[in-house]
Amino acid sequence: MEHKFFPLFVDLNDKRCLVIGAGNIAYRKIKTLLKYGAMVEVITRDVAEDRISELQGVKVSVKAFSEKDLENVFLVVAATNNSDFNKEIFEICNAKNILVNNMTSKFDMNARFSAVYEGESVQVAVSSMGYPKKSLEIRDNIKKMLEKNNCQ
Ligand SMILES: C[C@@]1(CC(=O)O)c2cc3[nH]c(cc4nc(cc5[nH]c(cc(n2)[C@H]1CCC(=O)O)[C@@](C)(CC(=O)O)[C@@H]5CCC(=O)O)C(CC(=O)O)=C4CCC(=O)O)c(CCC(=O)O)c3CC(=O)O
Numbered sequence: 001m002e003h004k005f006f007p008l009f010v011d012l013n014d015k016r017c018l019v020i021g022a023g024n025i026a027y028r029k030i031k032t033l034l035k036y037g038a039m040v041e042v043i044t045r046d047v048a049e050d051r052i053s054e055l056q057g058v059k060v061s062v063k064a065f066s067e068k069d070l071e072n073v074f075l076v077v078a079a080t081n082n083s084d085f086n087k088e089i090f091e092i093c094n095a096k097n098i099l100v101n102n103m104t105s106k107f108d109m110n111a112r113f114s115a116v117y118e119g120e121s122v123q124v125a126v127s128s129m130g131y132p133k134k135s136l137e138i139r140d141n142i143k144k145m146l147e148k149n150n151c152q
C-alpha cells in the first residue's frame, strides 16, 4: 500500500536486529546496522555473500526461519531474494509491532532505509517513497550544498 512513512531517527545501539537472508544486499544492510551500534544476527538458508561470515560480532545461523526467532528483536530486515517470503516476514513482524524492512519491495515494510548524509554535527536522511535512485541524487546535492556552505 502506498502511503507516507513518518521520518524518525532511531537509536540502534545494542538493539537486537535480525537479518533474514545473507546475500550481497543483506551485507550492505548489515554494515549499515553495525555502523549504528546494532547487535546483528543473521538467519539464512545459505551464505551467498562470504564477507558476511567475516564480520566481527555477527552471529550467522544457517537454518529455517521460525516465528520464535523474533523474540526480543527490535528490527528485522527481510533480506532474501524471495519477495513472497520477504512479504510474509513483513506481515508476521508487523502484526507483532516489530520494525521490519523489506529489501525486495517499495511498500511491504514498516521501516525503510534511507540515503544518508553524515556530517560532523548533522545527519540528513532522504527517502523518496521507495525510489532509492532519486534519494541518492538528492542526498548528493544536499551534501554538496552543505559542504559548500560549511554546514557539516
Ligand atoms: C524501499 C527500499 C527498501 C529498503 O531496502 O530499505 C528499497 C527498495 C529497493 N531498492 C532496489 C534497488 C536498489 N537500491 C539501491 C540502493 C539503496 N536502496 C536504499 C533504500 C531502499 N531501497 C528503500 C527505499 C528508500 C527510499 O524511499 O528512497 C538505500 C537508499 C538505503 C539502504 O539500502 O541502506 C540504498 C543506497 C545506500 C547508499 O548508497 O547510501 C540501489 C543502488 C545500489 O545498490 O548501488 C539499487 C539498484 C539500482 C536500482 O534498481 O534502483 C530495489 C530493486 C529494484 C528492482 O530490482 O527493480 C528495491 C525493491 C523495489 O523497488 O521493489
Ligand SMILES: NC(=O)C1=CN([C@@H]2O[C@H](COP(=O)(O)OP(=O)(O)OC[C@H]3O[C@@H](n4cnc5c(N)ncnc54)[C@H](O)[C@@H]3O)[C@@H](O)[C@H]2O)C=CC1
Binding pocket: 020, 021, 022, 023, 024, 025, 026, 043, 044, 045, 046, 047, 048, 049, 064, 065, 079, 080, 081, 082, 085, 102, 103, 104, 132
Ligand atoms: N533494497 C535494496 O537496497 C536493494 C534490493 N535489491 C533486490 O534484492 C534482491 C537480490 O538480493 P541479493 O542480496 O543480491 O540476493 P542473493 O541472491 O545474493 O542472496 C539471497 C539470500 O537469501 C537467502 N534466502 C533465499 N530464500 C530464503 C529463505 N526462504 N530463507 C532464508 N534465506 C533465504 C539465500 O540463502 C541468500 O543468502 C533482488 O530481488 C533485488 O530486486 C537489489 C538492490 C538493492
